[in-house]
Structure formats: C-alpha cells, structure tokens
Amino acid sequence: MTAPARAAGREIIVPGSIANLGPAFDALSVAVDLDLRVRIEEVGARPADAPDIALEGQVPATGENRIATAFLRAASMLGEVPPPVRVSVRSAIPMKGGLGSSAAATVAGLRLFEALTYPRDVDTWLRLATDIEGHPDNAAAALLGGLTLSCQTADGRVLASSWAWPDDLRFVVATPEAELETRFARTVLAPEISRADAIYNLQRALLLVRALETRRYDLLREALGDRWHQPARMQFVPGLADILALEHPAVLGACLSGAGPSVAVLATDPDAAAAEVRRVYDRLGMPYTIRILAARPPDAAALAAPSRLHQETP
Structure with a gap:
C-alpha cells in the first residue's frame, strides 16, 4: 500500500x-x-x-x-x-x-x-x-x-x-459557447443505420487509421467522413456544417469532437487553419474559443505499469 x-x-x-x-x-x-x-x-x-x-x-x-x-x-x-x-x-x-x-x-x-x-x-x-x-x-x-x-x-x-499520433499534425479546436450534454447528444442518434452507411463508415475508419500511420494527409478529408452521428447532431452544433465544408489548403480535414459542441480541424499549419475557423464563427456572430492542441504521446508508464502518479517538482 x-x-x-x-x-x-x-x-x-x-x-x-x-x-x-x-x-x-x-x-x-x-x-x-x-x-x-x-x-x-x-x-x-x-x-x-x-x-x-x-x-x-x-x-x-x-x-x-x-x-x-x-x-x-x-x-x-x-x-x-x-x-x-x-x-x-x-x-x-x-x-x-x-x-x-x-x-x-x-x-x-x-x-x-x-x-x-x-x-x-x-x-x-x-x-x-x-x-x-x-x-x-x-x-x-x-x-x-x-x-x-x-x-x-x-x-x-x-x-x-x-x-503515436503524427507529431506534425495539430488540432485546431473551436468551442462555441453552447453546451451539448453527451446524454442528450446520444438520444438523437438513429438506433440502426443502413448497410450502405455502415460500409461507408467502416471504409473511412480503416482509411483514417492507415492515413495517419503513413502520413497520407491528402486522404484525411475523405477519411474523416461520417454518415451517422455527425449528421444527426449537426443542428445542435453551431458552425459544424460550415467547418466540415471548408476547402482551404490548411484545413486537412475536420470532425466533431466527441459529442460536441467543440469541432476539431486537423492541420500541419494550425495558424492558417485557425484563421479559416475564426472566419466561420465570426460570420455566425457566436462567441467561441479557439485552441491549438497537440496530441499526447502514448503514456509509457501507463502501458508498462498502471500508475499515472507524478511527484511534483519542488
């Protein structure tokens, strides 16, 4: 103990x-x-x-x-x-x-x-x-x-x-000032999806993993496609439709973050991508926060031994 x-x-x-x-x-x-x-x-x-x-x-x-x-x-x-x-x-x-x-x-x-x-x-x-x-x-x-x-x-x-997530790939995360409870966000999802939509998502999920492994960032926009939870939640997430439709070179792809309302853009030039995201929310006239985030590496300590406890430096 x-x-x-x-x-x-x-x-x-x-x-x-x-x-x-x-x-x-x-x-x-x-x-x-x-x-x-x-x-x-x-x-x-x-x-x-x-x-x-x-x-x-x-x-x-x-x-x-x-x-x-x-x-x-x-x-x-x-x-x-x-x-x-x-x-x-x-x-x-x-x-x-x-x-x-x-x-x-x-x-x-x-x-x-x-x-x-x-x-x-x-x-x-x-x-x-x-x-x-x-x-x-x-x-x-x-x-x-x-x-x-x-x-x-x-x-x-x-x-x-x-x-490991690719070290040159950042997230530009926009969080509008609108709460969306995860419990509610799950209630709007269809209990079943069509065979065509299931195949669509399966193909893209596998493509996404491979695109990230090989740094084929040209595949990300298509690989992030979804026909289930994002369309169902679109009306409850301000700016989501506009962000997903962005076609600027700095915006490699975008997705809803969790249940929302944050929206994440993948970028190797996060400042340029953030400028495009700001234009969307400024046009909507909605308060928002932009964060440029890096991925955390795999936690070797957690993988080898479960403790994630750290002694604070004096």
Whole structure:
C-alpha cells in the first residue's frame, strides 16, 4: 500500500481527449494537451470506516462529481477502503465541451484510489472507467495517451491499443459557447443505420487509421467522413456544417469532437487553419474559443505499469 505520507503532495495528471474522429464512433480517441490535475493535499493517518474524499478548487457547484464518483466506485468494486483524503482540483479541459472532461475526471478518481492503495493492472481501470462512462473511447485515451483504438467484449472486458499520433499534425479546436450534454447528444442518434452507411463508415475508419500511420494527409478529408452521428447532431452544433465544408489548403480535414459542441480541424499549419475557423464563427456572430492542441504521446508508464502518479517538482 502507498504510505499516506508519500502520497500527500503528489499530483495526478490526466489528459483531455478528442473522440470519434469522424467515422470511428466509440472506437477511436486521441489524448490532447489539456490537463486535469488532482493534487493530494492531505491524507488521513488511519484507515476510514467508509471512503471519505473532500474536493476543493475547480469542482462542480452542483450535480455529480465524476472524480468522487469514480473514487467511491473503485472502493465498492475492489472491496477496499482507502484512508480519508483531501484533494485540490485544477482543469484546463472545458466542461461539457466534447473534449473528454468527464472521462478525465473518472480516470483521475480511479488513479486517486490507486495512489492511496496499491497499483492494479490497466485493464482493471479500463473496465471500471468504461462502466462509469458507458463507452471506452475517451477513457482509453485518458489512461493510455496517444491515439487509442478500443472496444468492449461480450463479457465486459475492454481491449485497447495505443500508438503515436503524427507529431506534425495539430488540432485546431473551436468551442462555441453552447453546451451539448453527451446524454442528450446520444438520444438523437438513429438506433440502426443502413448497410450502405455502415460500409461507408467502416471504409473511412480503416482509411483514417492507415492515413495517419503513413502520413497520407491528402486522404484525411475523405477519411474523416461520417454518415451517422455527425449528421444527426449537426443542428445542435453551431458552425459544424460550415467547418466540415471548408476547402482551404490548411484545413486537412475536420470532425466533431466527441459529442460536441467543440469541432476539431486537423492541420500541419494550425495558424492558417485557425484563421479559416475564426472566419466561420465570426460570420455566425457566436462567441467561441479557439485552441491549438497537440496530441499526447502514448503514456509509457501507463502501458508498462498502471500508475499515472507524478511527484511534483519542488
């Protein structure tokens, strides 16, 4: 077990993520350089009778807190009560923006539990995070870093593979000031799709993986095509249709980020691409935020041993 004195003062760092990437709904996700940070401020000297977590800083004033939810779920599922803990939270990931804030908080709660007990294999955390989130894509990216491909088996296991995103390919992410709840965004999806649309998405999801592996960026625009979730969500995401239709050379391709409302443009010249994105939202007259993001590399520590706990530099 991690000694409480050693855990205090440490910081858990979990990245945000961009999921779906066009046709690869609930399958592909990439970790990006937006962080959720949970610092362990104080740990009780004795074990508690029940899990006890106090959160400070950037935490929701109302509603469910995913860090606490995941922490308590881990205690329940793994049958262990960690010592009481007080933590502070800082996050650069916008809430309800489609950039993996929920999955990052879930993974942070699981890692916090791990920090106060002992390391488990990453499969344990993948399964628990997927149980909480309802789908594995963002959780896999938050745990493993890099570009992740994930799926869930019939018996509930989560299989995931992570590899490096091309280092010269950036995301220009536009987040309009319009919230879109993931739960609601899922309700607008058709429960079934046609054979033609299924083939369309399957072809492009495979093409996307290969285009990224070989840096065939000329294929990205077509490879990001989708006939299922993006058309269904179009009316709820300001600017999405216009961004997907951009044909500037700097815009290599675009997709909805997660459930939205953030929209991600892939670019090797992110400044030029950002200028095109700004024109779209300025024309719409809607407040927005532009972020130029790099992908996080695969987390070797998470792949080799599950702990994603870092000692803060004095």
